[in-house]
Amino acid sequence: MKKGEIYEGIVEKIDFPNKGLVCVDGIRVIVKNAIPGQKIRFRIHKKRKDRCEGILLEVLENSPMEVCPPVCKNFPACGGCMYQTMDYGDQLSMKASQVKELLDGALKKSGQVDSQGGAEYIFEGICPSPLQWGYRNKMEFSFGDSYKDGPLALGLHKKASTYDILTTDDCKIVHSDFTKILKCVLDYFTLYPQPFYRKMQHEGYLRHLLVRRAQVTGEILVNLVTTSQVQPDLSGLADKLKKLPLEGRITGILHIINDSLADVVASDETRILFGNDYFYEEILGLKFKITPFSFFQTNSLGAEVLYSLARSYIGDTKDMTIFDLYSGTGTIAQILAPVARRVIGVEIVEEAVIAARENAALNHLDNCQFIAGDVLKVLDMIKEKPDFIVLDPPRDGIHPKALEKIIDYGVDRMVYISCKPTSLARDLEVLIARGYRVERVKCVDMFPGSVHVETVVLLSYKKPDSTISVKVEFGEGESKVLLDNIAKRAEAYKPKERVTYKMIKEYIEAKYGFKVHTAYIAEVKRSLGLPMYDAPNAVEELKQSRKRPTAEKVEAIKDALKHFKMI
Known part of the structure; x- marks a missing residue:
């Protein structure tokens, strides 16, 4: 089996998030974006010792599932909800089994699950989403073209493409109000053309359309994201949007200026074209003010299921101080506040913290405190100790150093809410190694049709069954330990300093007079078979092809690796 060769095979199973397993002549091949049972044609694009990776070319036969x-008319070109042809019950079963397999693997490594797979925790399956379609309350659409120099498109990226955009004007995972707004904006800029932003050239005007719509209140916030390279009058667009026959109600139309080189929806400046820069949503009887970049679960009705499950796992919180870490707009904190002594939320997005404070006042809760900052740093500033901790981190999971600080509190129980099972499994290994045990697990399908799933885990701290006291005396004489011996052994077993990319880059710039990209160093390390450490913010898929260093830079990097005794 060689790179570039084309093969056919049956997809045996799907590992999270969308890694299809095909076996050809006893060789394991991972092919993404397939469905179990499909017969597919694929091309090998990576070959490694234990497995190969292929690119899906064609579905030859549909799966019995x-x-x-x-x-949707864009299926399967759009990869947003690739499981839409599967029975919803089969989707749920597949997601639940993916999560259980990952967690069993993590728990087996850390010793909680025995080698025969016997579980010492309760896996409670998966809760379905209250809505299978039209469930999303937020969507980021991109401007572009569906093919080179084609007409302006506004929608989602084509599957496995960084540049080509599909006009998704009949997307079924959002409310019909979204598509009416999308069509209005696309028609306006077709009539009054403006160039879309080209990422590689860093030129153009139109970047994104961010729409948020509350499921319960029906309030809508429309955000047009552009660069500052052109300054057209957008009042005509605002007028057209206000006249749309929507089921909901537009409460704000914003023009967000973003000159960042990164392909992200962010704001350098926000201008209000109409109304307010926020809207309101309601969950479990509480009201929440949401701004353009506030974190809020994208499935409002699903969030009620998720938070109700988390609350049931938490149990009695009377007279407890609860830490809600990675708190977003304070949803969980405020759901727990009425039945707790005090809740402290920590969130890195300052805008979300401001909204959380306003939400607490809106819901007449005076026992909530919200702190803006990185959990890793903020925990050192809080003098109070928690009785219970709720964790709801972003997709990449918890920074290893922050996780150590969380563990050091030694609370009896914690609830971990995860939107990425692979990050969850990694963090659970650390938690179990430090004395915690997984008690109960249940998934919630917040994203029907897609590969994603939320997981709620209840952890308890297992105190040691017994302790042994050992008396050691230091100094000269019989039965005493010499201090010099301790110092010598400490020096002998002292761990080597970890060589960082920054150290390598500084060495090369000082010696050779030029800079090298971090990706170049990683590529050379990878080619030499050196260990590649898992980073907390690592991604599973590269948005762009991996960078290739020149021969001159390869030699400079190898020289640096020799200097630091890595090779």
Whole structure:
């Protein structure tokens, strides 16, 4: 089996998030974006010792699990909800089994699950989403073209593409109000053309359309994201949007200026074209003010299921101080506040913290405190100790150093809410190694049709069954330990300093007079078979092809690696 060769095979299973397993002549091949049971044609694009990776070229035969007709005209070109042809019950079963397999693997490594797979925790399956379609309350659409020099498009990226955009004007995972707004904006800029932003050239005007719509209140916030390279009058667009026959109600139309080189929805400046820069949503009887960049679960009704489950796992919180870490707009904190002594939320996005404070006042809760900052740093500033901790980190999970600080509190129980099972499994290994045990696990399908799933885990701290006291005396004489011997052994077993990318880059710039990209160093290390450490913010898929260093830079990097005794 060689790179570039084309093969056919049956997809045996899907590992999270969308890694299809195909076996050809006893060789394991991972092919993304397939469905179990499909017969597919694929091309090998990576070959490693233990497995190969392929790119899906064509579905030759549908899977027996594909019993539903596609509901979207862009299927399967758009990879947003690739499981839409599967029965919803089969989707749920597949997601639950993916999560359980990952957690069993993590718990087996750390000793909580025995080698025969016997579980010492309760896996409670998966809760379905209250809505299978039209469930999303937020969508980021991109401007571009569907092919080079084609007409302006506004929508989602084509599957496995960084540049090509599909106009998703009949997307079924959002409310119909979203598509009416999308069509209005696309028609306006077709009539009054403006260039879309080209990432590689860093030129153009139109970047994104961010729409947020509350499921319960029906309030809508429309955000047009552009660069500052052009300054057109957008009052005509605002007027057209206000006249749309929507089921909901537009409460704000914003023009967000973003000149960042990164392909992210962010704000350098926000201008209000109409109304307010916020809207309101309601969950479990509480009201929440949401701003353009506030973190809020994208499935409002699903969030009620998720938070109700988390609350049931937490149990009695009377007279407890609870830490809600990675608190977003304070949703969980405020759900727990009425039945706790005090809740302290920590969130790195300052805008979300401001909204959380306003939400607490809006809901007449005076026992909540919200702190803006990185959990890693903020925990050192809080003098109070928690009785219970709720963790709801972003997709990349918890920074290793922050996790150590969380563990050091030694609380009896914690609830971990995760939107990425692979990050969860990694963090659970650390937690179990430090004395925690997984008690109960249940998934919630917040994203029907897609590969994603939320997981709620209840952890308890297992105190040691017994302790042994050992008396050691230092100094000269019989039965005493010499201090010099301790110092010598400490020096002998002292761990080597970890060589960082920064150290390598500084060495090369000082010696050779030029800079090297971090990706170049990683590429050379990878080619030499050196260990590649897992980073807390590592991604599973590269948005761009991996950078290739020149021969001159390869030699400079190898020289640096020799200097630091890595090779």
